[in-house]
Amino acid sequence: MARLAGRRSLFAAPVLLAVTFGMFAIAAASPFDPVRAYAGTAALGADRQTLDRLRTNLGVDRPFAERWWDWLTSALTGDLGQSSVMRQPVADVIGERLLWSTLLCTVAFAAAVLVGTLLGVLAARRQGGWFDRTVTSLAYTLSAAPVFWTALLAIWLFALRLDLLPAGGLTDTASEHVTPGQVASHLVLPAGVLAVSQLPWFTLYVRQGVADALAEDPVRGARARGLSEHTVLLGHALRSGLLPVLTLIGSRLPELITGALLVESVFSWPGIAAATVEAATAVDFPLLAALTALATVAVLAGNLLADLLYGLFDPRVKLSEM
Amino acid sequence: MTVLSVRGLSVRFLMPGGRRVAAVTDAHFDVAAGECLALIGESGCGKSVLVSALLGLLPANAQAAGEARLGDLDLLAADERTLARTVRGRRIGLIPQSPAAHLTPVRTIRSQLQEAVAQLTGVRGRAALRSAAEEAAARAAFPADHLDRHPHELSGGLAQRAATALALVGEAPLLLADEPTTGLDRDLVDHTVDELRRHVDTAGRALLVITHDLAAAERVADRVAVMYAGRIVELTDAEAFFGTPGPRHPYSRGLLQALPDRAFTPIPGMPPELGDLPDGCAFATRCDRAADTCATQPPMTATVACHHPYVPEDSHA
């Protein structure tokens, strides 16, 4: 286990290099214009000289490989560079926002995994029953629902109709201090929406895994032993059908980040994901590189976790072979 | 006192295209408290299906008919809830055939044992569970140092012992053992069989054991039931069956003759297709005593269902 983790960490370095380099390359090849992005709406009234001057000042006409190398060398010394869209050092951008994104994603993901699993198990219990059919239809529907839609509906329902939860922001808009209580109540909707957007995958995979396992001999054995339905479902069927779910834990992370991208902007959540799209379309290399590096680390860690969990939950998968 | 009383139990499997497989047909037998009934018969004759039917574990394309009384409960009519909550494990224990396939592959034997102990007995607390599980393992001669293994890391015999241990946990009044001795060497077979016998003897429990190991059957059984093509064709005392005068049904005789320590010759012919059984005696095509009367179904007399059973005098013929 430790060996696998160690080997993976070694692998992380080349992957990070490849990903950031790739990011620089793709961004450079994309038609996005960093100068236009920097100038924002003002660019639409700007004349050629101004744009040219900005181009020189921002140093965006240098070859991307060179800029990547510069970024890399200074990043290794701890200087992540200056974000041009945010007009701030990248380290500050990340420092200010990372916590909130992490909070949002963690809560949402945990909720998605737990609730998704629970629903999946309950649905699998009586395949074809009304509960199963409701849950699966709902799951497919939700998987078809764009995140911004669910977000809007959630605001409409919980903030407007029921007046239960605040509609956005990290704290009450008029409040000046960040208190845990406020953050908690403001977290419910965005995290809920993000969770709901991830839920269908977990629910449906768990349902499928559990339903298949329920038909197999081991469950028959467990039933024959007189174990309670509860234990049979959770301790045997779910445990046997857990592999895809564990995989999802690792491989849904990118989707989660993509979802966070949208949720954060809809709910004015001051997180880092919303900055990602901006960084991308603005070809803000330093910020983009730092964000992708972050995402890469998250994804690598997630996948490593998933792989480790395989070994833990399915002894037939040999960690030494991965 | 009868623990289990089976009357007219039949099981059919519905197959695509309207075909039916008559896995068990019209089985009648009782198992009394403190008694061990051995069920033997050719492979594929319906023994395991019979056991599954008793536990309500048949697949969805099966149909069952008849009656199987466990005390005042009709096992065939009982709903899944009753079976799951009060019958399985608690009133009827099962040692399944192919035990390795019936263990949850992703969990260690210890955790499965402890779980069973926790659910079926009053034992609570980590340490108590642990020792109870180890004790249960020991009863089935499952080595303690293998408790932390997963099913796929066990040899066939070890898996068999694990399954036996699991089935003994619930101290159920009726134990159904489907081939409890496969994969075990002679010493272990004896150990297991003795353990089962002790289990029966202690509290007036009953045992229905299915086995191909006739030596083991001889050692443990009070009575023997022989099944052929889904029907019980002979039901008699073990002593009479294994000793003198010996079995009366021609099939039973053939079976005994096939033992390696006897003639070691198989009964000629193919086993019948359960989807397409003849109207009369299913064994007739393979029977050297068959006659025209065999085209009708022989009724079950006191111990045997055959138109031309061996009578005791014949036994030395």
Place this chain on the structure above:
Amino acid sequence: MAETAVGPKWRSYGTRRRSTRTLRVRASVTLVLVTVLAVLLVPPLVQLDQQAVDLAAKLQPPSWAHPFGTDDVGRDLLLRCVYGLRVSLLVGVTAALTATVIGTAVGAAAGALGGWADRAVMRLVDTFSSVPHLLLGIFIVAMFRPGVWPVVVSVGLTHWLSTARIVRAEVLSLRSRPYIDAALSGGASRLRIAVRHLLPAVLPQAALAAVLMVPHAMWHESALSFLGLGLPSHLASLGNLIQNARGSLLAGQWWPTLYPGLFLIVPTLAIAGLAGAWRERINPRRRSELML
């Protein structure tokens, strides 16, 4: 053989489920057929301009003239839904199939080969999945002119990763089963083991991924379109229609949202229904329980 004179009373286990299942499968098949027919036949048969703006007929509720009502520049919603479904299905189904085929192939290959090849492939997968899909999508699409194929490519090329991982995990667990030993001993090559023994076992997982991917790809398309990178935002695609209708919903007009939403969800459910039925068919136990 003769049943006993007094016919025994059979207690059956799962027949009721079977009949409702038939009903569901039929409904799914019908819906999928209707969808396909509508998508193929309506545009050539109904020679109406789905782009025709009629400001005077803005946001009219459903009526005989416009069964689904009109949108906020007075275009007929029924017509636009059908056109939208056409585009979205093309995008959704092709992208989902691309993603699933790549994912399954890569995952099965990695898992079946194991060792060095597996590690290399999985690190590649890690690398790919490190970049948020939307970003990768944005860049891929941005390199081409707006249109259907860039979207398909971008969605297809970014969404095979989780399928690959799921399939590989399953394969890793399957490949030490005794029946693989038996196949080896029967002379099967790696490829044959992968294709004949491992792949069938992971197909349900792959199918589920594919079904989930269809609507996901459809909305991914609209997210890209929204950023100006997918289809032109006035072109009818279900994603665009729903996207455009948001404001109207808050202003109290439900029809521009409801109908495209139904057009998105109903085919998805139908496809899911078919996939579910197929899954039951390839699962040996379910199959015999349902007497298929």
Place this chain on the structure above:
Amino acid sequence: MLELRAVTAGYDQRAPVVRDFSLTVEPGEAVGLLGPSGCGKSTLARVAALLHRPDSGTLLLDGEPVRHWRHRAPREQRTAFGVVFQQPRLAADPRLRLAHLIAEPLHATGRRSEVPDRVTELAATVGLTPDLLTRRPHEVSDGQLQRACLARALVLRPRWLICDEMTAMLDASTGAALVAAVETYRSTTGAGLLAVGHDRTLLNRWCGRTVHWEALQPPRAPEASQGPSVR
């Protein structure tokens, strides 16, 4: 000739299951291997069939040392062995009908044309009725499945047969029938047989030579004891 020389094998380098084991099977010879449960017989059988790489020791196949195992073993070597596994439930792909299960090795080795004949012939040999051939593993009894597995092992006409507790789950008559089938096969083809089991009577009756596990392997150190704790 199939020769195991000082084979050490297991699942953990530190605690091998089979240690320093040597055994020779001549072509046409039937060797019974008798040993207590859990001692490592099945492991050894898998080593002999090239399905499990031993930690040390050599396996000589017709005098040639075997270098590769599992996937890497050349197909001719792998298919020289017909293996009947101890647990038929686990050794059968749950998705294949029995007919296909039996024919699978023919398909895998590209001998498709022989399929119908071989399957019918073998089904009769092992006593499988035609309707069973259309069923999938979970629709037949364990014994019926084991018969199909024997048919599968025979289908490529292997030079070596390895039967791991083949008759353990068969009734006496069926067991005797299968043993007879194997013996017929052996006598017509001159194949060698390694039959693993713990039924002394059966092995003595079946095999020309019966060897005891303890006799072939030095006694174990106490801490590595694999036997039951209760004897």
Place this chain on the structure above:
Amino acid sequence: SAPGDGSGGGGSADSVVIGVASEPDTLSPLLGYGKDGNSKIFDGLLARDADLKLRPALAKALPEVGDDGLTYTYTLRDGVEFSDGEPLTAADVVFTYETVLDERTNNTSRSELDAVKEVRADGADKVVFTLKYPYAPFAGRTVLPIVPEHVAGDQDPNTGSFNTEPIGTGPYVLAAWSKGEKLTFKANPRYWGGAPKVKTVTMAVVEDDDVRATRLRSGDLDGAILPPNLAAAHKNNSGEKSRGVRTYEARSYDFRTVTLPTGNEVTGDRAIRRALDAAVDREAMAAKILDGAGRPAYGPLPVDDPWFAKGIERPQDLDRAKAILDRAGWRAAADGVRTKNGLRAAFTLFYPSGDKVRQDHALAYASDARKAGIDVTAESATWEVIEPRMKDDAVLAGGGSTGDPDFGLYTLLHSSLAGNGFNNMGHYDNPAVDKALDTGRRSQDETTRRTAYDTLQRELVKDPGSTFLTHIDHVYVLADRWQGLTTQLEPHEHGFASGPWWNIEDWRPAQ
């Protein structure tokens, strides 16, 4: 906590929460923040009142103009302090302007100060601007916010912390900025104009229109800018929160137009241009696309503008359009699209993707054009795609600047700026218009300028280089807790500095 109580929704008059669509990139005027005034944290030398008239702010009075309009002299107000307590001096003003003009400063609107040759302090309280050429509307540029040299002077203006921690002389100070969520402003007790009555102003960043509308309805926000249809819906529904809200429709210079590039054979043809101008139904667009919150645009200047040339209003006239085309030799072909010498009257109209209003304008335009026999294909794209094609393909553009006609019109129409960045996108080239623009820019005389811009507008009707479609009203919804709120005539950019809160420091609670 329920959103109703903690937030501004409860209705105390000394705090307000406003939802805006975007967040400023920077709060440093050196990079362009608040360049048109109303920046709240800062003041310029001058400011604009409700009618957009210039009035003194940090300067004591309007500037003295000398040397034929080449020097502007401002005298600073006494006793003005920055919010950190330091006094304002002429050096701060000079520093501000010099930094903005510095080539190395990444200020995008530097060209607006193109006319400035030199800025110098004349004593502690006088600042003198010397211009390169007479520039009549120059005073309007000096609403540029002034930053303190003692704070910003030591920093790199592009990256320094002043960008996020600004200090100014304005009525408010920045209390907190949670990026992506909100900015909180507190009343500046040192404000030279007297401490504002509204003590806390929160600008909540809510990108999405629909979300903003919902949050406004839920009482989370006191005010917000909304698209007209959502504002209308809000008005109908506002009863549910049992509190008064008012809707403000601010007239604006914000026009939507279709550029008709000279380089394109079809759109370059004056007959086509005039036919299109006659064929479009501006009334319908204003009524339906803008839900009434806007008016037809007959030229770049809105009808409400004092500089608007009276009498150029013209209704849709399809017959005239057809007649013009017929006369010019564009003949209707079988598919209904006219051709001339084998050239189809067809062109592509780009609109920036994601902009619903422009999309609808583009579709309606295409639809109207089609009726006159001109085939316009609407296509969406990002600005990156549009930019290189602006000289050949039509673009649904928008724009409009307040203050002086020169600000918006010169860059929009002058032929010398054709294709220069986003200036004069369609390469419009009309000597009469150029001449009018130059006159308007140079002359100090009010009547001369008025005549020049009048001529220009009529010239644009004769040779429409682009089809002006609508001027958009900016619609705001705001809780009704203050009295006497007004809106200015607004420029193209809006939301943060414009809106009923343009003079929030002057708000007084309603009784």
